Amino acid sequence: MSQHRHPGAPGRAGAVPxxxxxxxxxxxxxxxxxxxxxxxxxxxxxTVSSEGLSAAAGVNSxxxxxxxxxxxxxxxxxxxxxxxxxxxxxEYVLGLTQRRAVALVGVGNLGHALAxxxxxxxxxxxxxxxxxxxPSRVGEEINGLVVRHVDELxxxxxxxxxxxxxxxxPAAAAQRVADQLVAVGVTSILNFAxxxxxxxxxxxxxxxxxxxxxxxxxFHEHRKASLTALPGGLAATETQEAIGT
Amino acid sequence: MSQHRHPGAPGRAGAVPxxxxxxxxxxxxxxxxxxxxxxxxxxxxxTVSSEGLSAAAGVNSxxxxxxxxxxxxxxxxxxxxxxxxxxxxxEYVLGLTQRRAVALVGVGNLGHALAxxxxxxxxxxxxxxxxxxxPSRVGEEINGLVVRHVDELxxxxxxxxxxxxxxxxPAAAAQRVADQLVAVGVTSILNFAxxxxxxxxxxxxxxxxxxxxxxxxxFHEHRKASLTALPGGLAATETQEAIGT
DNA sequence: AGGCGCTTGTGAAGACGTGCACAAATCGCG
DNA sequence: CGCGATTTGTGCACGTCTTCACAAGCGCCT
Numbered sequence: 417m418s419q420h421r422h423p424g425a426p427g428r429a430g431a432v433p434x435x436x437x438x439x440x441x442x443x444x445x446x447x448x449x450x451x452x453x454x455x456x457x458x459x460x461x462x463t464v465s466s467e468g469l470s471a472a473a474g475v476n477s478x479x480x481x482x483x484x485x486x487x488x489x490x491x492x493x494x495x496x497x498x499x500x501x502x503x504x505x506x507e508y509v510l511g512l513t514q515r516r517a518v519a520l521v522g523v524g525n526l527g528h529a530l531a532x533x534x535x536x537x538x539x540x541x542x543x544x545x546x547x548x549x550x551p552s553r554v555g556e557e558i559n560g561l562v563v564r565h566v567d568e569l570x571x572x573x574x575x576x577x578x579x580x581x582x583x584x585x586p587a588a589a590a591q592r593v594a595d596q597l598v599a600v601g602v603t604s605i606l607n608f609a610x611x612x613x614x615x616x617x618x619x620x621x622x623x624x625x626x627x628x629x630x631x632x633x634x635f636h637e638h639r640k641a642s643l644t645a646l647p648g649g650l651a652a653t654e655t656q657e658a659i660g661t
Numbered sequence: 662m663s664q665h666r667h668p669g670a671p672g673r674a675g676a677v678p679x680x681x682x683x684x685x686x687x688x689x690x691x692x693x694x695x696x697x698x699x700x701x702x703x704x705x706x707x708t709v710s711s712e713g714l715s716a717a718a719g720v721n722s723x724x725x726x727x728x729x730x731x732x733x734x735x736x737x738x739x740x741x742x743x744x745x746x747x748x749x750x751x752e753y754v755l756g757l758t759q760r761r762a763v764a765l766v767g768v769g770n771l772g773h774a775l776a777x778x779x780x781x782x783x784x785x786x787x788x789x790x791x792x793x794x795x796p797s798r799v800g801e802e803i804n805g806l807v808v809r810h811v812d813e814l815x816x817x818x819x820x821x822x823x824x825x826x827x828x829x830x831p832a833a834a835a836q837r838v839a840d841q842l843v844a845v846g847v848t849s850i851l852n853f854a855x856x857x858x859x860x861x862x863x864x865x866x867x868x869x870x871x872x873x874x875x876x877x878x879x880f881h882e883h884r885k886a887s888l889t890a891l892p893g894g895l896a897a898t899e900t901q902e903a904i905g906t
Numbered sequence: 907a908g909g910c911g912c913t914t915g916t917g918a919a920g921a922c923g924t925g926c927a928c929a930a931a932t933c934g935c936g
Numbered sequence: 937c938g939c940g941a942t943t944t945g946t947g948c949a950c951g952t953c954t955t956c957a958c959a960a961g962c963g964c965c966t
Contacts (some may be wrong), residue, residue, distance in 0.1 A: 481926090727916080
């Protein structure tokens with residue numbers, strides 16, 4: 417149970433495993449499977465069926481099986497999936513076997529919360545630097561880390577080998593920060609600022625906008641309200657259920 | 662410019678407008694268009710072409726036109742879209758003409774940040790209640806609101822006519838809170854807890870998991886690294902660019 | 907009034923994602 | 937050893953989303 421040598425490329429020994437290029441939708445679900453698997457492992461399960469795991473992850477079981485099949489079929493027919501092995505596989509594919517260093521830029525309202533969020537550490541990430549452009553915030557200590565000025569980024573990026581940047585600044589500052597991150601070699605950015613970032617090819621940007629999620633919910637509220645208010649309509653018939661990410 | 666009577670259903674006067682049921686993907690993009698439009702309005706633009714707006718929103722222009730066409734074509738050929746009119750239309754469709762009351766449950770690390778996030782108010786939402794199950798947190802004042810105990814939810818929900826619930830509790834408490842929200846009639850939930858919520862039909866749940874976003878980025882980092890390390894490979898060819906939500 | 911350039915709205919085709927339904931494979935038991 | 941119960945992995949069909957390409961429409965200029 418401890419000697420797995422990171423499979424993935426059964427053919428070439430020693431060489432780079434050459435990750436299968438998974439469908440984007442599958443990649444987006446893998447972390448959810450991983451979380452569910454950790455829960456199962458903690459409660460003592462050694463194996464789990466696609467039915468069981470899909471329920472824990474909130475998806476269709478056929479979808480789960482297809483997703484897992486993309487990364488190479490580590491299940492046993494008639495039995496299910498080995499929880500520990502599957503965890504290892506998914507963590508490998510997601511690149512979580514190495515603990516990645518994250519730089520968090522913008523220590524305002526949201527930045528504070530992110531800096532203190534323990535979900536990052538527990539999923540294999542290490543907040544290696546807190547940065548801000550505001551001199552009055554530099555020096556503050558949050559969760560054992562001291563806030564440094566964003567202009568120190570070039571030095572810090574090398575020292576800590578920053579792989580991922582998180583932008584939690586106001587929208588007006590976000591593009592400048594993104595440019596600075598790109599300049600020091602960061603190729604993955606998680607953007608919480610409500611704006612579109614322009615980055616060179618090869619840099620991945622993911623955006624999280626809290627207000628957008630609410631607006632989407634608002635639409636469905638509005639729609640549900642207009643349906644139930646319909647005079648001759650079958651009020652409260654089947655509306656949508658849970659929505660995917 | 663002030664007398665628009667909320668179109669949407671040209672046929673029936675007075676009746677409920679009967680929202681066109683937009684594709685989910687379109688709904689998810691409307692808030693982004695709306696943000697870009699507000700920016701344009703603030704900088705004095707009266708009209709905007711699909712090309713210009715799509716650039717500001719970070720999408721393909723054809724996609725933008727198709728999205729907008731779904732809600733009824735408010736553009737003028739040869740000219741573009743009237744910014745003010747389009748804002749009004751999108752806000753109507755998203756149900757933002759009424760300021761919706763939001764209850765935020767869980768005033769921990771993340772909850773604090775959400776309570777102070779001004780992006781909610783500026784997009785038409787009002788945080789009407791802060792709730793927590795921990796008695797030691799009850800009574801604390803955050804941003805002008807006093808934290809109350811989650812058991813007061815039934816009363817507060819009626820008083821404030823809560824439409825949307827935001828869960829920012831630990832995973833272990835999330836399902837219980839969701840049940841409580843559903844019990845008082847909330848039909849839209851935004852869940853920040855890393856777990857799957859089970860809700861009755863007709864209740865919409867959207868999930869935001871900060872760690873999942875990082876894991877997706879990690880996958881692409883891993884993939885990019887394995888590509889550039891390939892010996893005979895065309896290193897650093899076209900990788901993906903920005904990724905949609 | 908007429909023509910020209912610009913922009914929207916949309917048909918059609920292709921890419922992508924989903925879910926059913928079933929064959930293949932494995933285990934346990936008699 | 938064979939059989940049945942169980943569960944994976946996947947071919948196929950369907951629906952959704954994206955993108956191209958272009959006709960239809962609009963305003964401006966002469």
